[in-house]
Amino acid sequence: MSSWFRVAALALLWGSTFLWIEVALTALTPVQVTLARCLLGSATLLVVCFGAGHRLPGDRQTWRHVTVAAFFCNALPFALFSVGQQTVDSGVAGVLNATTPLWSLLIGIAVGTERSPRPLRLAGLLLGFLGVVVIFAPWQAGGIVGWGALAIVGAAASYAVAFAYMDRHLVGRGMPTISLSAAQLLAATGLTALALPAGGLAPIGLDPAALAGVVVLGVAATGVTFHLTYRIIAAEGATNAATVGYLLPVVSVALGALVLDEAFSPRIAAGMVVVLAGVALSRRAVPAPEPATAV
Numbered sequence: 001m002s003s004w005f006r007v008a009a010l011a012l013l014w015g016s017t018f019l020w021i022e023v024a025l026t027a028l029t030p031v032q033v034t035l036a037r038c039l040l041g042s043a044t045l046l047v048v049c050f051g052a053g054h055r056l057p058g059d060r061q062t063w064r065h066v067t068v069a070a071f072f073c074n075a076l077p078f079a080l081f082s083v084g085q086q087t088v089d090s091g092v093a094g095v096l097n098a099t100t101p102l103w104s105l106l107i108g109i110a111v112g113t114e115r116s117p118r119p120l121r122l123a124g125l126l127l128g129f130l131g132v133v134v135i136f137a138p139w140q141a142g143g144i145v146g147w148g149a150l151a152i153v154g155a156a157a158s159y160a161v162a163f164a165y166m167d168r169h170l171v172g173r174g175m176p177t178i179s180l181s182a183a184q185l186l187a188a189t190g191l192t193a194l195a196l197p198a199g200g201l202a203p204i205g206l207d208p209a210a211l212a213g214v215v216v217l218g219v220a221a222t223g224v225t226f227h228l229t230y231r232i233i234a235a236e237g238a239t240n241a242a243t244v245g246y247l248l249p250v251v252s253v254a255l256g257a258l259v260l261d262e263a264f265s266p267r268i269a270a271g272m273v274v275v276l277a278g279v280a281l282s283r284r285a286v287p288a289p290e291p292a293t294a295v
Contacts, residue, residue, distance in 0.1 A: 015247065015250070016252075018091070018094050019259055020217035021085050021090065024213050028205065029199040030079060031195050032202070033078075035193060036214050037221075038189040038192050040217075041219065041226060042182060042223070044223030045185055045223050048227075049178045052178060056179055056182065063183070067191070068165060070187035072159075073163070074188030077155035078192070078222075083147075083151045084150075084151035084155070088148040089262045091252050091254075091255070091264075092149075094248040094256075097156045097248050103156060106160075107161060107164045108164050121281070127281060131249070131272070137267060166230070177230040178227060181226050181229075
């Protein structure tokens with residue numbers, strides 16, 4: 001039950017990320033949105049980490065792994081989403097991001113981090129992809145084609161690389177997940193700061209609603225979401241963490257339609273049902289992993 005609660009909470013928070021990015025882009029450039037996410041997210045997790053009596057990693061090898069993971073899981077995909085959503089709706093961004101589990105499964109099998117995928121789970125992943133295809137409707141004229149969509153697909157693949165890397169080199173090694181997640185967002189903040197000359201020095205809009213969206217994006221949709229992601233990777237493996245991506249179209253499309261008045265249709269609703277069925281299948285009969293330290 002706690003596993004499903006974490007997955008549901010992560011899907012809601014992560015799925016709302018695309019809405020908050022859309023709001024933040026009305027006041028900030030893509031680089032500024034990325035830096036704000038990392039900065040506010042790391043600050044949130046550092047407070048929680050130190051408040052719980054934990055410390056950041058102290059050895060260089062862990063920090064090297066943290067920095068690599070920060071690039072593929074935070075700095076790069078955050079920037080790609082911000083760039084992509086300049087031309088792609090928030091709901092569609094969530095749909096494209098739902099390809100992460102497929103990338104994660106392929107990478108996990110290739111590098112050995114996927115824990116004995118069973119036919120039922122593979123069928124669930126494929127069914128979930130079918131639901132994404134139904135929502136995306138590539139057979140219709142006027143489909144989404146362009147650098148924005150490609151950037152978001154690239155972000156989804158980057159997440160998959162990161163999940164496999166984190167599963168292989170960071171989780172389950174005696175370090176509390178709150179320490180790892182705080183350190184990783186801190187490293188991502190440093191990496192993103194290096195990109196400030198590429199559009200990060202432009203004047204910032206002072207719209208209160210947009211700036212409030214930036215705070216929610218950084219604290220809840222980045223800090224809290226990222227820590228939950230780490231916990232799921234530690235408890236159930238990289239592919240299960242990526243499977244949350246199948247729930248994102250449901251949340252992102254619903255929020256886009258309700259809040260931003262983006263398109264919604266019976267086809268999208270049907271696709272959501274198929275996606276949820278795929279998630280249910282892919283999360284059945286998961287082998288119990290070795291316990292990992294989590295806070």
